[in-house]
Amino acid sequence: MSINQFEQQHFEQQRFDQLVAKLDWSILSGDAALQLQDRMAQEGASLWNLLCDIYPAHSVENILADLLSKLLFSFSQRAERLKQKDNTLLTTDPWYLDHSQVGMACYVDRFATDLSGLKLKIPYLKQLGITFLHLLPLYESPAGDNDGGYAVSNYRKVNPILGDMQQLRELIEECNQNGIHIVLDFIFNHTSDQHRWAQKAIAGDLKYQDFYFLFDDRKVPDQFDPYLREIFPHVRRGSFSYRSDIKKWIWTTFNNYQWDLNYANPEVLCSVVDEMLFLANTGCDVLRLDALSFIWKDINTNCESRPNAYKLIALLNICLRIAAPSVLFKSEAIVHPDDVAKYIAPTRCQLSYNPLLMGLLWSSLATQDTDFINQSLQHRFAIDENCAWVNYIRCHDDIGWFFDDDDAKTVNLDLDKHLSCLNQFYTQKSTNNFPSGVTFQNDPSIDHQGVCGSLASLCGLEKAITNNDQSAINLSIKRVNLLHSIILSIGGIPLIYSGDELALLNDYQYLEDSTQSHDARWVNRPKITSQAIDLAQKSGTPQSQVYQALANMISLRKNNPIFGNAKTQIVNTGNNHLFAYQRVNKNGNTLLAICNFSDLPQSFGLDKLDPSIHLDNPLELITNRKIKVSQDSILSLSSYQVMWLLS
Ligand code: GLC
Numbered sequence: 001m002s003i004n005q006f007e008q009q010h011f012e013q014q015r016f017d018q019l020v021a022k023l024d025w026s027i028l029s030g031d032a033a034l035q036l037q038d039r040m041a042q043e044g045a046s047l048w049n050l051l052c053d054i055y056p057a058h059s060v061e062n063i064l065a066d067l068l069s070k071l072l073f074s075f076s077q078r079a080e081r082l083k084q085k086d087n088t089l090l091t092t093d094p095w096y097l098d099h100s101q102v103g104m105a106c107y108v109d110r111f112a113t114d115l116s117g118l119k120l121k122i123p124y125l126k127q128l129g130i131t132f133l134h135l136l137p138l139y140e141s142p143a144g145d146n147d148g149g150y151a152v153s154n155y156r157k158v159n160p161i162l163g164d165m166q167q168l169r170e171l172i173e174e175c176n177q178n179g180i181h182i183v184l185d186f187i188f189n190h191t192s193d194q195h196r197w198a199q200k201a202i203a204g205d206l207k208y209q210d211f212y213f214l215f216d217d218r219k220v221p222d223q224f225d226p227y228l229r230e231i232f233p234h235v236r237r238g239s240f241s242y243r244s245d246i247k248k249w250i251w252t253t254f255n256n257y258q259w260d261l262n263y264a265n266p267e268v269l270c271s272v273v274d275e276m277l278f279l280a281n282t283g284c285d286v287l288r289l290d291a292l293s294f295i296w297k298d299i300n301t302n303c304e305s306r307p308n309a310y311k312l313i314a315l316l317n318i319c320l321r322i323a324a325p326s327v328l329f330k331s332e333a334i335v336h337p338d339d340v341a342k343y344i345a346p347t348r349c350q351l352s353y354n355p356l357l358m359g360l361l362w363s364s365l366a367t368q369d370t371d372f373i374n375q376s377l378q379h380r381f382a383i384d385e386n387c388a389w390v391n392y393i394r395c396h397d398d399i400g401w402f403f404d405d406d407d408a409k410t411v412n413l414d415l416d417k418h419l420s421c422l423n424q425f426y427t428q429k430s431t432n433n434f435p436s437g438v439t440f441q442n443d444p445s446i447d448h449q450g451v452c453g454s455l456a457s458l459c460g461l462e463k464a465i466t467n468n469d470q471s472a473i474n475l476s477i478k479r480v481n482l483l484h485s486i487i488l489s490i491g492g493i494p495l496i497y498s499g500d501e502l503a504l505l506n507d508y509q510y511l512e513d514s515t516q517s518h519d520a521r522w523v524n525r526p527k528i529t530s531q532a533i534d535l536a537q538k539s540g541t542p543q544s545q546v547y548q549a550l551a552n553m554i555s556l557r558k559n560n561p562i563f564g565n566a567k568t569q570i571v572n573t574g575n576n577h578l579f580a581y582q583r584v585n586k587n588g589n590t591l592l593a594i595c596n597f598s599d600l601p602q603s604f605g606l607d608k609l610d611p612s613i614h615l616d617n618p619l620e621l622i623t624n625r626k627i628k629v630s631q632d633s634i635l636s637l638s639s640y641q642v643m644w645l646l647s
Pocket of ligand 1: 151187254266291332397
């Protein structure tokens with residue numbers, strides 16, 4: 001059939017209804033069937049139209065028949081508890097906008113050895129106030145190097161060293177009972193080469209060869225490669241790997257053993273939806289859409305954030321709205337801020353990492369200047385009011401810098417030069433700079449390298465301890481507190497990387513392990529030992545000062561709704577060492593946060609503030625002191641000090 005024949009596949013209610021009627025409804029009870037039919041009816045037109053757009057050369061009815069049967073089957077397998085959770089979410093205020101939410105990301109083995117160990121850590125998490133826990137990939141993966149679990153061999157099997165699926169389901173239920181939402185990774189741009197689909201492709205099965213991008217020669221790779229960004233150039237130049245056993249070139253955006261899936265094949269979409277719904281049925285609350293910007297390839301483009309990538313995300317979102325509506329998407333788009341923003345919508349990803357804020361925080365800390373963060377966030381922080389940023393300072397990856405060139409120009413920064421300066425500032429050991437970062441992909445032929453390192457080490461604690469320099473230790477603690485304060489208060493869910501709450505330093509053990517030594521990101525994936533926890537409990541240690549300050553700010557957040565659903569406005573103080581923002585909520589409460597990025601005291605006159613900024617003898621929350629202010633008052637902040645002024 002020619003492409004044109006399918007281009008006319010307009011949505012017709014009757015044709016959709018017929019597809020729904022043909023499904024095997026006997027596997028569901030009457031009420032459940034009605035509920036699902038209702039949801040399918042609501043989403044039918046959007047589903048149909050998106051499929052037409054993405055797959056004009058295929059029969060939409062054939063794809064839909066397959067997709068709908070998968071939705072029905074997965075709903076029939078969904079536990080009653082989860083169906084209740086679905087109903088609750090549909091009728092209550094979105095939990096993820098609430099000020100009670102505080103996140104943490106951890107590797108299960110590094111944090112708690114395995115899933116049973118993680119259960120025992122629930123009290124620890126609760127004590128700190130964690131309500132949103134991202135378990136970094138815990139699926140079956142190739143032994144040895146597996147990109148920290150981001151090469152999945154089986155989405156339905158937990159890595160046996162951590163436990164099994166049943167344990168995962170039980171853990172999620174117990175976390176939920178303790179008020180902790182669980183985020184699981186959905187790694188759907190690629191599978192490992194040991195996944196069943198890849199294995200069949202290797203064995204010569206043509207159906208599964210079409211699940212990936214396999215080429216007999218370099219003809220097609222050579223057409224694409226010049227446009228593509230190299231993600232791990234220290235592993236391999238270009239985005240294709242040669243497999244001598246099958247004599248083929250394979251599209252591998254990341255490592256050679258991570259094979260990109262071919263979403264132009266609708267069978268891939270349907271199979272991936274099946275895996276996604278399986279994961280949704282574990283009971284998790286959020287699926288983190290890993291590397292989502294790479295999922296669609298168009299010739300003569302960089303194959304990132306293509307229009308069809310957004311459409312595919314909308315389509316996956318609809319599948320969840322039908323079969324597991326309490327599950328949300330978190331976007332992991334570490335790309336240009338314009339593209340990050342486009343993934344964020346109630347109909348795409350309700351949550352998104354905020355890589356721009358992350359990068360700007362490190363940039364401001366390095367330069368002690370806030371012009372760039374002020375300029376960028378003024379027009380880039382606002383998102384749909386039913387969506388939330390996930391604000392982080394460090395994660396399991398390197399710090400990748402993604403700023404906008406025009407934002408940089410507006411504040412007289414040459415972006416290329418600035419990025420080189422930042423990389424040097426955070427990684428050069430020989431200088432007097434405070435950070436102890438490690439270069440990611442340390443190869444002079446690579447243009448923009450990233451920075452690895454733990455929060456505390458990048459803020460100067462490692463060098464300060466080595467030099468036994470108490471005033472440097474104090475400054476490093478202040479820097480950590482400053483950054484924590486911002487992710488906790490600026491609006492969205494703060495996400496702490498496990499170990500940063502304990503001020504853990506870089507972990508250089510990865511250099512001893514041949515499966516990790518080539519990947520500096522392991523330096524910021526430390527093991528959480530009981531000694532580290534004890535040190536943070538021992539009063540007077542730098543670690544305990546970080547932990548206590550963080551715990552205090554978390555408890556302030558939990559006690560004040562202003563930290564939840566409210567609008568954020570970036571505030572100009574006229575002092576380019578200060579970063580300030582105002583938050584106003586529906587009850588008329590106002591918070592003015594002022595952050596000093598300088599290691600010297602700074603002040604500003606309140607007369608410099610826009611008259612719309614509301615300050616009515618505010619309470620400074622962190623010190624719990626009332627402050628008397630008038631139009632002509634001057635506010636002074638010590639080095640790296642933060643003020644949270646609540647009116
Ligand atoms: C994401 C992960 C990163 C991984 C990559 C490929 O960016 O955060 O750790 O290497 O995807 O899956």
